[in-house]
Structures are given as C-alpha cells and as structure tokens.
Amino acid sequence: MTQEAQRPLVVLIGPPGAGKSAVGPLLADRLGVEFRDTDADVGAAAGKPVSDIFIEQGEPAFRQLEREAAARALREHGGVLALGSGAVLDPDIQHRLEGLPVIYLAAGFAAIARRMGLDRPRVVIPGNPRGRLRAMLEERRPLYEQLATVTVDTDDLDPDELAAEISARLKQ
Numbered sequence: 001m002t003q004e005a006q007r008p009l010v011v012l013i014g015p016p017g018a019g020k021s022a023v024g025p026l027l028a029d030r031l032g033v034e035f036r037d038t039d040a041d042v043g044a045a046a047g048k049p050v051s052d053i054f055i056e057q058g059e060p061a062f063r064q065l066e067r068e069a070a071a072r073a074l075r076e077h078g079g080v081l082a083l084g085s086g087a088v089l090d091p092d093i094q095h096r097l098e099g100l101p102v103i104y105l106a107a108g109f110a111a112i113a114r115r116m117g118l119d120r121p122r123v124v125i126p127g128n129p130r131g132r133l134r135a136m137l138e139e140r141r142p143l144y145e146q147l148a149t150v151t152v153d154t155d156d157l158d159p160d161e162l163a164a165e166i167s168a169r170l171k172q
Contacts, residue, residue, distance in 0.1 A: 033079030
C-alpha cells in the first residue's frame with residue numbers, strides 16, 4: 001500500500017460532545033471505509049478510560065498519549081478518523097492535517113453542555129466544569145475553523161443527518 005493510500009479519507013475534528021464518535025461510524029459506513037477514534041486508541045493503549053487518565057496521571061500525560069495516538073492514526077488509517085478534541089493543539093498534528101479533508105463538527109455551548117449532561121441543575125462541582133467548557137470552546141474554535149476544509153453545524157442534527165450531510169458535501 002502506498003503512503004498516500006494510508007492517509008485518512010476524512011478527519012473529524014471538534015470539541016467534546018460535537019458528535020465525532022457518533023457520526024464517524026455512520027459516515028464510514030456510508031463511504032464504505034473503516035472508522036477509527038483516537039480517544040479509543042488512547043484508552044486502549046493506557047488500559048483505562050480517558051477520564052481516568054486525566055484524573056490519575058494528569059492532563060500532560062494524557063496530551064502526550066493523545067499526540068502519539070493522533071500521529072499514528074494519521075499515518076496508518078485510510079478511512080474516517082475522529083481526532084480527540086485537543087489533538088489539534090499540537091503543531092505537528094496541525095501540520096499532518098494539511099492537505100486532508102478535515103470536517104469541523106461545530107457545536108454551540110448549549111448543545112455541548114446538554115450532550116455532556118452539564119445543562120441540569122446539580123450540586124456545585126468544584127472546578128466549574130461549565131466555565132472550563134466555555135473557555136475551552138472559545139480557545140479552540142478559531143483553531144478548528146482554521147484547520148477545517150468543511151464546517152458542519154451539529155446543534156440541530158442527529159448523527160444520521162450529520163453523516164448524510166457530510167457525505168454529500170464530500171462528494172461536491
């Protein structure tokens with residue numbers, strides 16, 4: 001197989017809760033290719049869920065695993081690839097995305113908060129997760145927009161509708 005044939009057919013980027021893991025397999029089915037999610041790769045490599053890596057080893061350790069998983073997947077995978085939301089922060093990963101079809105699954109704060117269960121009144125959680133989510137979205141949005149070849153708003157569409165829209169836009 002040539003190096004070009006190993007490059008992803010399409011890469012999905014966006015914040016947590018935008019729908020990369022839900023839409024990716026459906027899009028891969030429509031395109032007749034395999035799906036790969038770098039968050040799943042990180043969890044498999046560490047032998048634990050991504051959330052546990054953050055808690056037990058800290059964000060720097062997670063980011064290193066995320067960078068390694070993203071670089072490996074961008075080299076090896078020829079289908080639909082969902083990148084972990086923070087992978088795009090790494091300059092090497094940004095460089096590897098050049099020339100690839102990169103789909104930014106854009107989602108507003110309210111939709112993401114709802115999908116992550118942060119929209120319900122609850123006991124105050126130390127660390128202000130809603131505030132951290134809002135700050136993360138504001139920090140990363142310009143980068144997602146810069147890297148994307150196509151942007152799709154996910155707020156009001158279900159995963160099947162998103163997969164259909166992305167598939168149609170890829171064929172244009």
